[in-house]
Amino acid sequence: MHKRELEYINKVISNRKFSGDGEFGKKCQAWIESNMECNKVLVTPSCTHALEMAAMLINIKEGDEVIMSSFTFPSTANAFVLRGARIRFVDIDPDTMNIDPAMISDAINDHTKAIVVVHYAGVACDMDKIMRIARERGIYVIEDAAQCILAQYNDRYLGTIGDIGCLSFHETKNVHCGEGGAIMINNPEFYERAEIIREKGTNRANFLKGYVDKYTWIDKGSSYVMNELSAAFLLAQLEEAGTIIKDRMAIWQYYFKKMSGVYEFRINIPPEYAKHNAHIFYGLCRDGNTRNELLNHLKAAGILAIFHYIPLHSAPAGKMFGVFNGQDKYTTDMSERIVRLPIYYGMKKEDIDFITDSIAKFYARKE
Numbered sequence: 339m340h341k342r343e344l345e346y347i348n349k350v351i352s353n354r355k356f357s358g359d360g361e362f363g364k365k366c367q368a369w370i371e372s373n374m375e376c377n378k379v380l381v382t383p384s385c386t387h388a389l390e391m392a393a394m395l396i397n398i399k400e401g402d403e404v405i406m407s408s409f410t411f412p413s414t415a416n417a418f419v420l421r422g423a424r425i426r427f428v429d430i431d432p433d434t435m436n437i438d439p440a441m442i443s444d445a446i447n448d449h450t451k452a453i454v455v456v457h458y459a460g461v462a463c464d465m466d467k468i469m470r471i472a473r474e475r476g477i478y479v480i481e482d483a484a485q486c487i488l489a490q491y492n493d494r495y496l497g498t499i500g501d502i503g504c505l506s507f508h509e510t511k512n513v514h515c516g517e518g519g520a521i522m523i524n525n526p527e528f529y530e531r532a533e534i535i536r537e538k539g540t541n542r543a544n545f546l547k548g549y550v551d552k553y554t555w556i557d558k559g560s561s562y563v564m565n566e567l568s569a570a571f572l573l574a575q576l577e578e579a580g581t582i583i584k585d586r587m588a589i590w591q592y593y594f595k596k597m598s599g600v601y602e603f604r605i606n607i608p609p610e611y612a613k614h615n616a617h618i619f620y621g622l623c624r625d626g627n628t629r630n631e632l633l634n635h636l637k638a639a640g641i642l643a644i645f646h647y648i649p650l651h652s653a654p655a656g657k658m659f660g661v662f663n664g665q666d667k668y669t670t671d672m673s674e675r676i677v678r679l680p681i682y683y684g685m686k687k688e689d690i691d692f693i694t695d696s697i698a699k700f701y702a703r704k705e
Contacts, residue, residue, distance in 0.1 A: 342577065358563030359546070362570040368519055370505070370575045374488065378523035380536055381564040381572070385484045385506030385519035389392040389417035391562055392521065394535050395528045396452055396478045400424045402589040405445045406454040406482075407437040408552050408649040408662065414456055414482050415650055415660065423451065424573035425660030427651040432668045433606055434458065439467035445663040446471075452478040455500065459618035460512075461608045463490035465499045470611050473499075480504070483522075488583055490613040501525040507572055512586060512617055512683075513579050515572035518564055529685075536562040582683050586616035589685050593619045602628070603677075603697065619681045620646070626674035633677065635700045641693055644678050687699040 346362060353361070363381055370379040382388045398404070400422035406414060408427040417423050425444040428441035442453060451473055455463045472479045479500030480599040483489075486496035487505060497503025502525065507518030523532050533543035540560025544550050564572075565657040575582075597605055604622040608614050629645065636643040649669050679693060 342574035345568055346574050350566045350570045352492070356566050358569070359529050359543075359566055360566045360569070362566050362573050363564055366564075366569050366573050366576060367520070369573065370431075370522070373576075374498060374522070376495070376498045376503070376522045376524065378529050378532070380523070380532060381560075381569060382519040382521055382536070382562045383564055383568075384508070384517050385482075386413040386417065387560075387562045388504035388519040388561070389413055389480070389482065390420065391420070391532065391535055392480045392504060393417045393421045393423070394558060395502060395523075395532060396480070398451060401449060402451040403447065404452045405437075405442055405450060405451040405663075408488055408651040408656070408666075409458065409647050409673060410434055410456045410482065410650065411484070411647060412650065412653075414454060415656070418452070418454070419655075419659045424449075425650075425656070426450070427649075427656070427660055427662045427669075428664060429465075429667055430669050430672065432672060434461050434463070434609065434612075435672065436463040437463065437468070438668075439464050439471065441664055442468065442471050446475055446477065450475070450477055452480055454480045454482055456482040456484075457486050457489065457496050459620065460485045460487075460489040460496070460615040461606075461673040462489065462496055462612040462614075464609075464611070465491045465494075469499065478502075478525075481522075484508075485511065485615075485617045487511065487615060488579055489615040489617075492611045497522045498524055502528065505516065507512050507575075512582055512615055513572070513575045514599050515564075515568040515575065518568050518572055531557065532636055535559040539560075558663075586681065587682050589681055589690065590616035590619050592687060592690055593679065593681070593694070596690060597697070598622060602701065607611050618678055619680045620676055622672060622675045623677060624675070626690075629675050629677055632697070632700055636693070636696055638697045639692075641696060642680055643693075644672070645680055646676050647673060647675050 398421035431438040481500040481503040484506035505520040505521035514601035542553040545553035651662040
């Protein structure tokens, strides 16, 4: 936490305005719009809610298909499955862990409604290629930018390139409010309806702006408004986002220096077009057995290193609601080899030295 979280929360309590779209919710939206160069932002209770809104905005219905990588969190798929879509999973680019644009075209058919891209670890997908494919075929692009606060693709902020972008402010993210999210509306056709869906399907937003003298139920919707206590905490975090990311980048670079070219622990170097935000520092072991041995070794040393997603297409729900298109050349293999090392704001070099020295000892014993 920084200095202003409690100050802002106490102001909410003093104002006695706890429900959403108050002073702090509006300030959070304005901050994201200004600092991430987006015309329309609405804060939500979570990134999952933002993704659900995206599915509703593009009118996902029974029989539609959505293309995405299988290497992601279930929320990415669930938001569209809930509206009746079938998921068509495609393979990842081994250099980024992101969706491989070369695999998308073969997955498109007459039922394809959208491409959902996940910018893993705040490292951008190749958005020029993806947007070109989508525009040629008349398909929407949704950016799952959950891990991407202030990360960029060729000087454009992630979440602002596709038709809709979704941010997460879960406590595991660089900037957080415990649970929270935001939907970034880049396609003007969705501006007004996004406010309606977010307000339980009513035109309450227009009522509060004075555009109508009463509000009523006019569309599908749900309760997708962030409360003021969460927004107050989030605003304090957003105001320190630059400082947080600068600190994390220094930590990431020190990890990189210590681990680059050492042992069999492969580190993916972000492509030139990607300016990441140091959300995750990960490496890839030679194989799954080595990964598991390394995780156990680090656990015994008191180090919480973890793997990441089990590919969705191999999960029970993934088999029910989706299909893998083409060859699974990298997704499963790399998911079985990935190791995420601890990284957090304020982390000390001594802690990184301890972790990297422990990894060195592990590989020294295997030689």
